[in-house]
Amino acid sequence: MRYKIGDVSRILxxxxxxxxYYEKKGVVTPQKDKNNDYRYYDTWDINFLIDCLWYKNFGFGIQQAAYLVTECYHGDLVSLLEEKQSEIEANIRRQQLLLGRMKKHLDDVLRVKDCIGVCEIGQSPDIVCYLNRFNFTYDNRDELLDLSRQWLDYMPFTQRYFEIPQDGLKGEGDDYAWGFSLSTEYVEALGITVKPPVVHNPSKMCIHSAFKSSGKNAFTPRHLDPILEYASKGGFKIKGRAQGNLVCSVLEEGVMTGYFEVWLPLE
Structure with a gap:
C-alpha cells in the first residue's frame, strides 16, 4: 500500500x-511519481517515522531523533539514552523541589491571614539572603548586576525578603531594605555560594507575627509597632534587626494589599 504525504501526515x-525534513535527513525515501512528482510512502517509511516520534516523545530533538533512527550504532545509542536518562532524572529532582516549594507557598498563603496581629515566640527560619534595594533605591552597581540576575533565576524558590534595622524598630528611623531570601535546604540543591553580599541568617529565638499593608508605598516600619508593644508588655527585649518576607499580594476592596510575615529577634 502506498500513501501520499497528506495521508501520512493525517495517520501520524x-x-x-x-x-x-525527515526525507531530507534520509529517514524516509518516498518514491516519486514520474508523471506528477507526487511522493508516495510505504509502511517501511512509516515505521521509521514512528521510531522518530518514539524518540521525540522522550525529549530528543527532531534532528537527534533522525540521527538515532538512521545513523546510530549500538554504542552511540546506549550513550545517548544514558545521557537522556540523566537529564530526565535531573528534571524530576527539579520538579520535586518545585512541588515542595508550591506546597510550602500554598501553606503560607492559607495561614497568613490568621497570623495577622498574633504574636508568638518561636524560631526564625534558617536562611541565606541577598539585599539589593534600600528604601526605594536599587543597588545596581555593575559588579552586583550578575548576582542580582542570579537571584532572579532562583525564583520561585526564593522569597521577597525585607529587613528593618533596630533604630527603625525604636521609631528613630523609617529605613528598610529589600531583596531575596532562600531556605538553606535549597542552597546546596541550587549550587549557591554563600559569601558577601550574600549572608547566612541562622535560626534564632524570635517574636513571630504577620501584618498587612494596602496601597502604593504604604510599607513602613510602623507596621511593627503592635509587635513591639507586645514585646514591651511581655518584658521581651529585641536584639537586632527585624526580618521578614512578603507572603502574597491580593486585591482587597479595590486596593492591592500585601501580607507579610516577620520575625523580631530576642535577647
Whole structure:
C-alpha cells in the first residue's frame, strides 16, 4: 500500500514540513511519481517515522531523533539514552523541589491571614539572603548586576525578603531594605555560594507575627509597632534587626494589599 504525504501526515499527526525534513535527513525515501512528482510512502517509511516520534516523545530533538533512527550504532545509542536518562532524572529532582516549594507557598498563603496581629515566640527560619534595594533605591552597581540576575533565576524558590534595622524598630528611623531570601535546604540543591553580599541568617529565638499593608508605598516600619508593644508588655527585649518576607499580594476592596510575615529577634 502506498500513501501520499497528506495521508501520512493525517495517520501520524505530523506536519508535511516535518515529513519533508525527515526525507531530507534520509529517514524516509518516498518514491516519486514520474508523471506528477507526487511522493508516495510505504509502511517501511512509516515505521521509521514512528521510531522518530518514539524518540521525540522522550525529549530528543527532531534532528537527534533522525540521527538515532538512521545513523546510530549500538554504542552511540546506549550513550545517548544514558545521557537522556540523566537529564530526565535531573528534571524530576527539579520538579520535586518545585512541588515542595508550591506546597510550602500554598501553606503560607492559607495561614497568613490568621497570623495577622498574633504574636508568638518561636524560631526564625534558617536562611541565606541577598539585599539589593534600600528604601526605594536599587543597588545596581555593575559588579552586583550578575548576582542580582542570579537571584532572579532562583525564583520561585526564593522569597521577597525585607529587613528593618533596630533604630527603625525604636521609631528613630523609617529605613528598610529589600531583596531575596532562600531556605538553606535549597542552597546546596541550587549550587549557591554563600559569601558577601550574600549572608547566612541562622535560626534564632524570635517574636513571630504577620501584618498587612494596602496601597502604593504604604510599607513602613510602623507596621511593627503592635509587635513591639507586645514585646514591651511581655518584658521581651529585641536584639537586632527585624526580618521578614512578603507572603502574597491580593486585591482587597479595590486596593492591592500585601501580607507579610516577620520575625523580631530576642535577647
Amino acid at each position: 499527526g505530523i506536519s508535511t514540513d516535518l515529513l519533508r
